[in-house]
Amino acid sequence: MRSEQAGTVDGDAASVDAAPILELHGVEKRYPGTHALKPIDLAFRAGEIHAIVGENGAGKSTLIKLLTGVISRTSGDVIWQGRPVALATPHEAIDLGINAVHQEVVLCRHLTVAANMFLGDENTRYGLLQKKAMIRDAQRILDDLGFGLPAHVVLGDLTIGQQQLIAAARATVRGTRFLIFDEPTAYLTRKEAEQLFALIRRLKGEGVTIVYISHRMEEVFELADRVSVLRDGSYVGTRDIAETNDAELVRMMINRSLEQIYHKEQFAFGPVILETRNLSGKGFEDVSIVVRAGEIVGLYGLVGAGRSEFVTTVYGRHAKTAGTVLWNGQPVDIRSERDAIDLGMALAPESRRDQGLCLNLPVGLNINLPIYPRISRNLLISAGLERAEADRQIDGLKIKTPTRAALASSLSGGNQQKIVIGKWLNHGAKLFIFDEPTVGVDVGTKAQIYRLFGELLGNGAGIILISSYLPEVYELSDRLHVFRAGRQVASHGFRAAPDEEVLTEAIGV
């Protein structure tokens, strides 16, 4: 309520202070089953650096995609320099002068730096590429920016951070008036980040409007003129950077309105199911956790903090480099996913699309995939058992599908997530690992998934819950471990620390 007020006031203030270059009026984006971005009113002033912050799933990437024409809005108006624009294709956005530098470099690794900088805008004479001229021009731009990077080398030979700088330089050479940086420093060294900041300030000096998306508060305060907060697909408010502080922003980012959907049941803890002692592997170091029957252990941190790497290593997907894993008190050597599954683990992975589902196969097959050995009689699958097991989960989880033979791709995100979870319920696992179980699912399905957690705990299972969404892990975890940059930086009991403190630990303010 407080935030809505703030939003309207600031939205008006923006149009008074300086001429807006880009205005959003009631712009929203709906997907089947989810409301990715609720109607937003926001004006970007010409020549400002405007930071956008929010948790994962707050709607930041949806907003970027709308601004760059990658997806089209469901409704609302976009005003560019005073006139309404469709902004329906990436091409239109680029023609207007809107460009983006993405967190992952989207350039051609096998071409030279110069070829990348002029990709789609090559210097030709009589249809032939003027490679020397392009390298010379590219080198002049890079030197001018003070990057000290060679223009003639193959892009893939540079570090990720250097490639990011090239991507930023590329965006500056094409008449860009409005430039979006999406988490640009995620892979940069401190020195590279400073070079990037210098570039951003210089662009601002030239009157380019910068939208800067970042998790890192110190960068927001270092660079931005104003900052807007998104939360759960809603616009919360905009602040002048001089008039706010990180405590206020963190408060705005944390969601309180959904508290009622987390109903946490307390169960008596049983014996320890899983314990890791100083476990290290690719992407994480020295992690020690204990999961008991009836307990939810939350792992919180930003994307890339090492949480997923930790659980997939426990699950046998990757090899550990040091430390021990104990199952029911016994040291175990888990070499493959099958080993983990046979012990009694279940993993609902982070990405439904890439890791969780066979999208172009039937719902029933997806649900039964882990248990085919059990529902086969001799050499053949028992058709009756296969049907029964699939229907049990479809009915039990209320998966909305016309039949078990429908393809998984035809279901909404929330129902797809139910398949990813449901396929482990028939298996009878003792330890359930849920990696971002509620990303892209609506509130109703979320509540249903949380109730399911209660049922699993009641049956004597333990749960590891990974989330980048603080309210979820905060309200549900009996024990909460905070990860940052591959390390376990803090551990708390249920609600033992204020949520602001947990977020601060994860961000590393």
Added chain:
Amino acid sequence: MATIEPITPDKPKRNYNVLFGLTLLALLVLLWVVLALATPSFASGNNIANLLRQGSMIAILAVGQTFVIITGGIDLSVGAVVGFATVVVAMMINAGFPIWAAVAVTLLAGVAIGMFHGFGIVRMGLPPFIITLATLTSLRGIGLLMTNGNSISIDNDAFQEFSRGAFVGIPNLFWMVILVGVPAHVFLQHSRWGRYLFSVGSNAEASRLSGVNIERTIFTAYILSGLCAAFVGILLASRIGIGNPTQAEGWELQAIASSVIGGTSLFGAVGSVHGPLLGAFILATINNGANLLNVNSFWQRIVTGVLIIVIVYFDGLRRRGSK
């Protein structure tokens, strides 16, 4: 609470495969009716038997090929394996081994070639296209070395009699299609390993995380393809009475074409056994009919190409439309 989520209306797709199969069957019957009316000789028992023999070998190859394509791979070596197998079986028989031993060793050679493909893909990380392309050229070379470039005449009448014979009026070669097709169908649709072929072709990572042994699944697919190809090599040696490593030139492409016409998706995870069988006999019918109609044989190749485009295009349209 859960009811706030709108569901996309969606028709059951279970019958899709059956429907597509019926369409293919209708096309095949239509071709037969048209040819029977257009030429006096098409409907003769002799010609039908000939047509069934022609189509059978490609049909069996296409079944093995389909297993591989369902996993998202491709097996370019099958034509070369057929040629190589004719040499192995011919040399064994001429060396005085009993037929059963010659057949068993040849089939084992097919299994070994399939295992080599699995090894290349799983352990060496080579793309299926590359490893099977390498086998395609190498196997022909090995066969030529073994035979010094000559054909080996098989001097065993019983072995050759088999391909000419018939059982209850149906050519033995066609019975072999049934012998392969029925277990292949059961394997693909009613065993867990069949399910794993589909799941690996659809999403290998999701399958792995669900406990599917991906490596074993890929080995299985290529071994079955190699086995089918070696089996076809034995049948071909019986039919033409020689062992010659340059036989079956281009059959891998006919097998892939049959599979694709039969509804197999080259992107993996979509396919059946009946589809490729029908596809193979549609191609055989076109060739046979063109011969009877005295159409220049060069046209047959063009028609085959056009048919592939038309069928796959309409199949793709329908799949998209039904999504």
